[in-house]
Amino acid sequence: MLTFSLNAKVENNAAPSNAAPKSSPEADFKSQNYKKVIETLGPDVARLKRPSLLMLGISYSRNQQSLACIKTLNTLVSQNPKDFEARTLIAAEYLKMNKDTEALAQLKEALADNPKYEPAYMETAKLYEKKKNLYELRILYQDMVEKLGEKAIYIAKLCEISTQEGLYELSEKYCARGIQMNPKEPKNYISMGLTLKERGQDDAAKRYLRQAAESFPQSTEAQMTFGQYLEKDKNFVEAFKYYQRATIADAKNLAALTSFGLAAIEIQKYAESLEAFRKACKLDRGSILKMRQAASVLRTYGVSKWLTQFENSIENCDK
Helix, strand or coil: CCCCCCCCCCCCCCCCCCCCCCCCHHHHHHCCCHHHHHHHHHHHHHHCCHHHHHHHHHHHHHCCCHHHHHHHHHHHHHHCCCCHHHHHHHHHHHHHCCCHHHHHHHHHHHHHHCCCCHHHHHHHHHHHHHHCCHHHHHHHHHHHHHHHCCCHHHHHHHHHHHHHHCCHHHHHHHHHHHHHHCCCCHHHHHHHHHHHHHCCCHHHHHHHHHHHHHHCCCCHHHHHHHHHHHHHCCCHHHHHHHHHHHHHHCCCCHHHHHHHHHHHHHCCCHHHHHHHHHHHHHHCHHHHHHHHHHHHHHHHHCCHHHHHHHHHHHHHHCC
16 A cells, blocks of 8 residues: 655644544544545645645545545646656556556656655556566566665566576576575465476475475465465375465465365365365356366266266356
8 A cells, every 4th residue: 555745744624622633634644544534635625735635635535536536646746747656646646547557657767756755666566467467577676776776576476487487597596595584474485486397396396385385374375385286296195285274374366276176086085176166166156167177087987976066066167
């Protein structure tokens, strides 16, 4: 969530001494009573100073009034075209409205005026992540390292992004540095494992992926990634174990439930498989495709008793 600064007291008409005390816009904002802030400050936009305009704009945003938010914050930009904070808030609102071109234009202006303003970088990162533009995302985080310094969170993102891009020499460097800077971030180990696997270093890859799964039991991604590694190696007994851990880490993760269900069939744990698929079906009927895949495997194996139960569950799920 973006933050903003208040450099002066927010304007508000003081209550007469014989009148009941009124709440202040600051107090209302702090208590998340954004509607009250709008009611208090909205009618007097023309006389408001910067702190009040920021507060009003953000209150409009939190009250799901994007156009009013942008209009209010544009008042600040018209007063000072180099108001990078207001521009970043406007960009965030444009992103919510799926107006990416307008958002990017505001963010470029904000960063041109203040190349060290981290919130503008983070909003830009959201835009590139949304577009799945890994190249621009990597360049952005590299710029952040250059402009803002080497932070563990930036290096972890560079580790992950360069792995996804297939730039494995680069990702190995970033992941090693990421682990050194923050050994408690599972993504660094996961990406390092995937990188080493692609570079043909299977033993080392397995060590990193296992370490991620064992060291971070609450990371669904760590459990799933190692489970997938084991499944590709036809080690269904071990894959079942880590998929099960993934369902414990996140009981509503569809991929974990269906992967667990399919692995369970491979080791003849049919009851556990059926239970997992029934849970997945309750969460999302789209999981019926994986359930049909499981039924197909049972049909191939000739397990008629369990096939009937799966087919009945598929029929009920499809209703």
